[in-house]
Each structure stands twice: as C-alpha cells, then as structure tokens.
Amino acid sequence: MPDKSTGSTVASPQKKYPLPKIVKPKALAGTVYRGNVGMWSWVLHRITGVAIFFFLLVHILDSTLLRVSPEAYNAVIGTYKNPIMGLGEVVLVAAIGIHALNGLRVILVDFWAWGMKHQKLLQWIGLALWIILLIGFVPRHLINVFSE
Amino acid sequence: MTVTIDSPRASTTKHHKGINLEKWGWVFMRASGVLLVVLIFGHLFVNLMIGHGVKALDFAFVGGKFSDPFWQVWDMLLLWFALIHGANGMRTVINDYAHNRLVGVVLKSFILLATIVLLTLGTLVIYTFDPCPAGSPADLLPSFCAGV
Numbered sequence: 001m002p003d004k005s006t007g008s009t010v011a012s013p014q015k016k017y018p019l020p021k022i023v024k025p026k027a028l029a030g031t032v033y034r035g036n037v038g039m040w041s042w043v044l045h046r047i048t049g050v051a052i053f054f055f056l057l058v059h060i061l062d063s064t065l066l067r068v069s070p071e072a073y074n075a076v077i078g079t080y081k082n083p084i085m086g087l088g089e090v091v092l093v094a095a096i097g098i099h100a101l102n103g104l105r106v107i108l109v110d111f112w113a114w115g116m117k118h119q120k121l122l123q124w125i126g127l128a129l130w131i132i133l134l135i136g137f138v139p140r141h142l143i144n145v146f147s148e
Numbered sequence: 149m150t151v152t153i154d155s156p157r158a159s160t161t162k163h164h165k166g167i168n169l170e171k172w173g174w175v176f177m178r179a180s181g182v183l184l185v186v187l188i189f190g191h192l193f194v195n196l197m198i199g200h201g202v203k204a205l206d207f208a209f210v211g212g213k214f215s216d217p218f219w220q221v222w223d224m225l226l227l228w229f230a231l232i233h234g235a236n237g238m239r240t241v242i243n244d245y246a247h248n249r250l251v252g253v254v255l256k257s258f259i260l261l262a263t264i265v266l267l268t269l270g271t272l273v274i275y276t277f278d279p280c281p282a283g284s285p286a287d288l289l290p291s292f293c294a295g296v
Contacts, residue, residue, distance in 0.1 A: 049234070049241075050237075050238065050241060053234040053235075053238055056230055056231060056234055057266065060227065060231070060269065061266070061269075063210075063270065063273060064270070066277055067272070067276065069281065069284065070207035070208075070281065070284050070285075070288040070289060071288065073206070073207045073210070074206045074288065077205050077206060078206075080202055080205060081202050081203055081205070086202065089196065089202065093192060096188060096192070100181075100184075100185045100188070103181045103185070104181075104182070107181065107182065110178070137192075137196070137197070140197060140201065141196055141201055141202065144201035144202055144203050145202060147203070
C-alpha cells in the first residue's frame with residue numbers, strides 16, 4: 001500500500017533519511033474496499049457466492065438422477081420449468097452475473113495499477129454489462145417459461 | 149501489559165519455509181474465476197437461451213449433449229472448477245464468521261465432505277452416462293437411440 005494510506009508513523013532514528021510525507025486520510029471511507037461502492041460490491045459478492053454454492057450442490061445432485069432413470073431425471077428437471085422456478089432462474093442468472101462481473105473487476109483491480117486507479121469506473125462498466133446481460137436473458141427466458 | 153511488535157518499516161523480510169497455500173488459494177480463485185465465466189455462461193447460453201430454453205431440458209436433451217465429447221469435457225471442467233471454487237469461497241466465509249474454533253472446524257468439514265462426495269458422484273455420472281438405457285420408453289431417449 002502507498003505511504004499516504006498510513007495514518008501515523010514513528011520518528012525514524014536514522015536522521016539522515018528524510019521521513020516520508022504522511023497525508024492523513026480525510027475519512028475512513030474512500031479506501032478501495034471500505035465505505036463506498038467497493039464495500040457493497042464485496043457484500044453482494046459474498047451473498048451471491050454463498051447462494052450460488054448452495055444451488056450448485058442441488059444442481060449436481062439432480063444431475064445424478066441421469067444415472068437412475070430417464071423418468072426420474074425428467075421428473076426433477078421438470079420442476080425447473082414451472083413459473084416459480086422460472087423466476088428463480090432469473091434471480092440465479094442475475095446473481096451469477098453480479099458475481100462474475102464483480103469477480104472480473106476484482107481481478108482487474110488486483111493485478112493492474114490501471115484497474116486500481118479506475119476502480120469506480122469499473123463499477124459502472126460492470127453495472128452496465130449486468131443490465132445488458134439481463135436485457136438479453138430475462139425477456140427470452142420468461143417467454144420460454146410462460147409460453148404454452 | 150506491554151506488547152512489542154516488529155517495526156512496520158523493518159528492512160528485513162521473514163522468509164517462511166514451504167509453500168504458501170493461502171497465496172495459491174488466492175491465485176486459484178482468480179484463475180478459476182476467469183475460466184468459470186466462460187464455462188458457466190456457455191452452459192447457460194446453450195441450456196437456457198438456444199431453442200426453447202428451459203422448456204427443452206430433459207433426459208433426451210442431456211443425452212444428445214453428452215454424446216459429444218466436447219460437452220463431456222466442458223461439464224467435467226465445470227463440475228470440478230465450480231465446486232472447488234465454491235468450496236474454497238465457503239471456507240473463506242466460515243473463517244471470517246465462525247469465531248468458535250470447533251464450529252469452524254465442523255462447518256468446514258461439512259463443506260469438504262460435500263465437495264468430495266459431489267465430485268465423486270458428478271464425475272461418475274459423466275463417465276458412466278448411458279444415453280440409451282435398456283428398457284426405457286423410446287420417447288424419453290435421444291433420437292439416435294432408435295438406431296442402436
């Protein structure tokens with residue numbers, strides 16, 4: 001972390017080296033992960049991650065019915081097609097979209113100085129891509145779920 | 149009681165012996181995350197967007213997909229990377245919130261057990277899947293089963 005993020009320092013015993021210039025942060029908010037949009041992205045990343053994990057457990061278990069019988073598999077995958085589950089799939093894809101786009105943003109911020117510098121811009125790009133993803137997915141999926 | 153801490157500006161760095169598992173876990177989350185973006189959105193596009201989407205999902209649909217080694221490899225990678233990525237994420241969450249050591253160990257054991265069981269089951273399903281099980285009604289099976 002850069003020196004300016006440090007709030008206090010101890011007087012250096014070696015006088016010949018100049019002390020680094022310390023700038024006191026104006027507020028606790030405004031660091032990369034704390035207080036601002038970045039913190040809420042982190043919260044959403046956790047919530048969506050845990051939710052997707054539990055869906056994944058169920059989804060692997062329902063796939064094991066492929067080895068039981070076609071009837072058993074069709075009975076369970078058939079429940080994915082009812083309207084309530086159809087809306088659940090919208091929530092699932094929205095959650096996956098948040099987790100994926102925020103994950104990519106975190107990678108850009110972690111690995112490139114450019115990403116760190118423009119992390120707020122990346123938040124808005126992520127939000128825009130998320131909306132585009134849902135515009136592409138939701139109407140088509142709902143038509144499939146609610147048709148016939 | 150006085151606590152002595154190392155000078156934060158000490159010029160020496162401590163070299164820990166062995167590999168830093170937490171660091172490699174951190175790297176794995178980012179590397180697998182990028183791969184999972186491709187694997188999951190590919191999976192969602194083929195299963196929920198193309199054709200009649202969720203309404204077309206049944207044993208015959210999966211049988212048709214798994215007759216192509218491409219989708220077997222795709223789903224195998226999806227199974228392993230998604231589950232390990234998710235389990236490691238859950239481990240992080242438990243480490244953050246389970247302040248009681250025993251509770252943390254028990255919860256993480258559940259995650260580890262579920263991961264091992266589901267990786268085994270899922271891998272067996274993909275490897276041993278039979279798209280044309282004997283004695284099943286032909287209308288539930290992929291169309292190519294008629295010629296077998």
